[in-house]
Amino acid sequence: MMNKDLKFYKATKVDEAVKLLADNKLKLLAGGTDFMVDLRNEEDFLNGYDGILDLSHIDEIKKIIENDEHVEIGAMVTHRDIVDSDLIKEYYPALAQSAGAIGSTPIRNRATIGGNICNAAACADTLGPLIAFEGRAVLKSANGTRTMDVSEFVKWPYETGINEDEILVSFILPKPEEGAYSSFQKIGRRQALAITRISLAVKAVIESGVIKEINLVPGSATPVPTTFSKVEAEIKGKQLSEIDPKEIGEKAAEEMIGITGERWSTPYKKPALATLFRRAIKNLQEEVANNG
Ligand SMILES: Cc1cc2nc3c(=O)[nH]c(=O)nc-3n(C[C@H](O)[C@H](O)[C@H](O)COP(=O)(O)OP(=O)(O)OC[C@H]3O[C@@H](n4cnc5c(N)ncnc54)[C@H](O)[C@@H]3O)c2cc1C
Numbered sequence: 686m687m688n689k690d691l692k693f694y695k696a697t698k699v700d701e702a703v704k705l706l707a708d709n710k711l712k713l714l715a716g717g718t719d720f721m722v723d724l725r726n727e728e729d730f731l732n733g734y735d736g737i738l739d740l741s742h743i744d745e746i747k748k749i750i751e752n753d754e755h756v757e758i759g760a761m762v763t764h765r766d767i768v769d770s771d772l773i774k775e776y777y778p779a780l781a782q783s784a785g786a787i788g789s790t791p792i793r794n795r796a797t798i799g800g801n802i803c804n805a806a807a808c809a810d811t812l813g814p815l816i817a818f819e820g821r822a823v824l825k826s827a828n829g830t831r832t833m834d835v836s837e838f839v840k841w842p843y844e845t846g847i848n849e850d851e852i853l854v855s856f857i858l859p860k861p862e863e864g865a866y867s868s869f870q871k872i873g874r875r876q877a878l879a880i881t882r883i884s885l886a887v888k889a890v891i892e893s894g895v896i897k898e899i900n901l902v903p904g905s906a907t908p909v910p911t912t913f914s915k916v917e918a919e920i921k922g923k924q925l926s927e928i929d930p931k932e933i934g935e936k937a938a939e940e941m942i943g944i945t946g947e948r949w950s951t952p953y954k955k956p957a958l959a960t961l962f963r964r965a966i967k968n969l970q971e972e973v974a975n976n977g
Contacts, residue, residue, distance in 0.1 A: 692736035696743055699825055699854055706850045707827035711738040713852065715761060716795035718788070719804040746799070746854050749773065755860055757823075760799025760853045764811070765790075767798060776860060779867035779886045780814040786871045786884075787811075799853045805839045812839065813886030813902040813910050814869055820858045826851040839909050862898075864891045866969060871904075872957050883954060885961040891973050896920050896928075901965070906941045906958050915940045916962070925973055930966035934959035 694711060696702035705711060712734045714720050723730050731737070740746070746759035749770055756776060758767070767773050767784035774781045787793055787801070787810050801809045802822070815835040822838045824831050824847060835856065838846050847853060861867075871884040884904035890897045899920050901913045916937050920928060938959045942951065 691731060691734065694736055694738045696738060696740065699743060699745060699852060702738060702740065702743060702852055703825055703827045703850070705738055706852065709735040710849065711736050713737075713803075714739045715741065715797045715800040715803075716763065718792055718796040719800060719806075740799075740852070756858050758798060758856045758858065760855055761797050762799075764788075764793040764796050764798065764801075767811075768793065777814065777818055777858060777867065779817060779869040779888060780811060780858075782869035783810040783814045783871075783884070783886065786869065798856065802835065802838065802856075803845055803847065803853055805841075805843050805845050807842045807908055807910065808882045808884070808905040809910075810869075810871065810884060810904060813884055813904040814867070814888075815856055815858070816910060816912065817867065817886040817888040817900040817902045818858045819900070820856045822853055823855045823857060824848075824851045825854050830854075832857070836911065842908055862890050864897070865889070866891060866972060868965060868968060870961050870964060872961065883957045883961065885958075885965055887965045887969065889969060891925060891969075894924055894926060894973065896923055896925055901937070901962070903937070903941070903958060903961065906954060907944050911944075913937055913940050915943075920966075925970055928966055928970070930963040930970070933966050934961075934963035937962040 694705050696705060710733065712731055714737050740761055743761060746761045748759045749762060749772060750757045751772055756772065764784035764787045768781055787796065798811050801811045820835040821832045822835050824833065833846055840846055867888040869886050873882040882905050886902045888900045899917050901917055902910050904910050916933060919936060938955045941958055
């Protein structure tokens with residue numbers, strides 16, 4: 686049950702929001718799609734808070750801005766805005782695909798990218814692509830601004846590196862290099878059993894058929910999505926057409942077990958992850974062959 690003494694605050698500027706946060710202990714509200722579920726399911730969800738601070742009227746963090754070197758995506762940008770953005774589709778296809786794979790149309794219309802990352806579920810679909818694109822999170826408080834790699838932002842499922850007096854205002858993504866490819870795939874649906882959700886974000890840079898850079902970030906395979914550095918090292922510098930997708934799938938499954946150990950979900954996740962890696966490499970080979 687919600688505490689009747691809780692105050693409801695609404696800010697229209699980031700500066701106003703961080704001042705309110707400096708003076709009060711407030712739970713932030715964005716699109717509310719995780720917030721409302723937690724409020725219903727967790728009795729102590731708002732315990733210890735003075736109130737709720739609604740971020741949904743802050744227009745300055747609802748924008749996608751391009752400059753010479755990077756693209757800045759506001760934390761209050763919805764998944765729908767991402768799916769509809771020509772800029773995101775052109776530069777960061779994997780991010781557009783991940784936002785399009787979230788929930789249903791009404792959820793995508795409300796839910797924000799900032800909320801998806803701050804909620805920090807292992808299955809948060811935009812997390813893998815943001816890590817694969819080497820994004821940085823921009824955090825603001827009344828004391829100033831700091832940035833953090835998205836790969837460092839999530840510490841553990843549902844735990845982030847954000848302080849209580851800070852707001853996540855945006856993500857900064859470097860612009861793609863020449864020869865950059867990316868993709869996102871997901872198996873399973875949220876309404877089904879949790880183990881049926883597993884995803885893979887890939888970002889690669891291919892030069893004359895050789896893999897110059899590759900970031901492979903599965904979602905839900907490990908407690909916190911992370912790049913699979915052993916498989917990446919295996920592939921990097923090799924001729925793409927000479928890579929065996931099946932072998933890479935098997936190595937990825939081994940790397941996952943190396944991180945998590947054998948768990949109750951391993952019999953499902955092992956072949957599912959191997960399939961995602963196999964498909965991703967095969968698709969990349971086909972895409973590069975068709976473009977070349
Ligand atoms: C039916 C359903 C289906 C879903 N399907 C999927 C799915 O397929 N894939 C998927 O990844 N997710 C899914 N979700 C989860 C959800 O929609 C996302 O995690 C969503 O992006 C959260 O954003 P929001 O704006 O609703 O955040 P909110 O619910 O408002 O907030 C989430 C958390 O983040 C904090 N927060 C929000 N914004 C900020 C900020 N700017 N700074 C600091 N803290 C902040 C809040 O305090 C809260 O703790 C689903 C949810 C539902 C209800």
